[in-house]
Amino acid sequence: MSESHPRDIVLVVEDSADNLGMLMQALEEAGMTVLVAIDGDAALKLVEQITPDVILMDAIMPGKDGFETTRLLKRNANLSHVPVVFMTGLSETEHIVKGLEAGGVDYVTKPVAPDELVARIRVHLSNARASQGARIALDATGRYLLAVNPSGELLWATPQARRLLSEEAGTIPDHLVLPLHVRAWVAKTAKSVGTPQPVALEIGSRKLQISFLARTGPDQFMLRLTEENPENAQQALKEKLSLTNREAEVLLWLARGKSNKDIAEILALSPRTVNKHLEQIYSKLGVENRASATAIAAQAWSGN
Numbered sequence: 180m181s182e183s184h185p186r187d188i189v190l191v192v193e194d195s196a197d198n199l200g201m202l203m204q205a206l207e208e209a210g211m212t213v214l215v216a217i218d219g220d221a222a223l224k225l226v227e228q229i230t231p232d233v234i235l236m237d238a239i240m241p242g243k244d245g246f247e248t249t250r251l252l253k254r255n256a257n258l259s260h261v262p263v264v265f266m267t268g269l270s271e272t273e274h275i276v277k278g279l280e281a282g283g284v285d286y287v288t289k290p291v292a293p294d295e296l297v298a299r300i301r302v303h304l305s306n307a308r309a310s311q312g313a314r315i316a317l318d319a320t321g322r323y324l325l326a327v328n329p330s331g332e333l334l335w336a337t338p339q340a341r342r343l344l345s346e347e348a349g350t351i352p353d354h355l356v357l358p359l360h361v362r363a364w365v366a367k368t369a370k371s372v373g374t375p376q377p378v379a380l381e382i383g384s385r386k387l388q389i390s391f392l393a394r395t396g397p398d399q400f401m402l403r404l405t406e407e408n409p410e411n412a413q414q415a416l417k418e419k420l421s422l423t424n425r426e427a428e429v430l431l432w433l434a435r436g437k438s439n440k441d442i443a444e445i446l447a448l449s450p451r452t453v454n455k456h457l458e459q460i461y462s463k464l465g466v467e468n469r470a471s472a473t474a475i476a477a478q479a480w481s482g483n
């Protein structure tokens with residue numbers, strides 16, 4: 180597979196541990212980032228914080244089944260473009276039709292063939308991405324957004340972003356040039372398969388950060404420009420995610436890429452205590468792994 184762009188994000192909604200293990204392995208080997216929800220309610224909570232690129236939905240689950248969960252997901256305008264692929268052991272036509280009527284675009288039958296699943300996902304991602312660029316552009320009004328190519332050259336920016344980037348000069352030049360370290364960050368991001376961390380940028384006395392938002396074309400990345408406020412990041416996690424002070428502190432360092440051992444040393448805690456805090460954090464967020472928690476944290480402190 181090509182490793183020329185950040186990983187696609189796949190949300191897997193599945194209550195079977197055995198199936199989850201197989202799916203996570205297959206998708207991660209295909210270069211995708213996997214978010215996990217073990218039931219419909221957890222999926223609905225997770226997508227309040229981050230929008231996946233595609234959703235794999237188990238049709239039959241305790242509580243809300245996949246059909247009801249998908250109908251609720253599709254009521255969210257921010258998820259209207261996200262393809263939902265059903266996973267089911269049911270082959271009756273009525274269940275297939277039910278899944279499509281709920282908002283699904285496809286289905287695979289269990290036991291799932293990993294190669295077929297990955298191929299189907301890539302087709303649906305391509306189709307969804309063809310319309311996603313236009314959708315993001317329509318949503319850009321009032322946003323601090325900019326688009327760059329893989330070399331970090333600025334392709335376009337919203338008026339708000341242009342004004343902020345040119346604030347120090349006092350005027351808005353016809354051609355804006357991003358600082359060298361930002362262009363280097365973009366070039367590195369373009370070649371990375373991991374989720375990129377935001378990059379800091381100072382303009383005059385203002386501290387900003389640029390973060391990856393979406394890949395909107397073969398050679399175009401959408402970025403978001405936000406005011407950086409490290410002092411309030413922990414408070415934002417605490418308030419938005421209903422965490423304790425210590426849990427917010429642990430999650431903040433986790434989202435900054437620190438290992439459990441590093442977090443223990445930074446906060447003067449034992450590794451066992453850090454692990455217990457992470458268990459509580461995962462439970463409150465309705466997720467099961469670091470990638471899911473990090474994604475939610477990044478969205479929470481960036482203000483979206």
